[in-house]
Amino acid sequence: MAKTADGTTIAATGTAPFAGRVSRIGGWQRNVQVIDDTALDTDDYAEKIFGQIIEHGAIRVEALVDDATMKLPTLGSPQNWSIVTPGNRVLAGSGAIAASVSSEFMPNGRLRETFDLQFDGKTGPTLT
Secondary structure, three states, rough: OOOOOOOOEEEEEOOOOEEEEEEOOOOOOOEEEEEEEOOOOOOOOOOOEEEEEEOOOEEEEEEEEOOOOOOOOOOOEEEEEEEEOOOOOOOEEEEEEEEEEEEEEEEEOOOEEEEEEEEEOOOOOOOO
């Protein structure tokens, strides 16, 4: 998990808006299915073919929330998400929170929210 705390923000728009400043964010794993294509008469190496559909893994996010009235969207509730870095790199797409840890109270009335964001593949995710 990379530390950010450099101005990176995360926001959700939809039925339950959310906004926070990212303090840590995990890697974004993507993969395709690998299928064994080895013929029965092969006596050398196993052969593989690769699927066409990309599966996106969840991203672990720790965000600081300044607004004490802001709450995480309900688990599994689809939202449009965007993660924006100070250099204006944007990772955006539709998805939902797949798992979360209870809120931690921080000094100055802030909350730390830790959750796994899972993109659904219907809109993005795209990195620009």
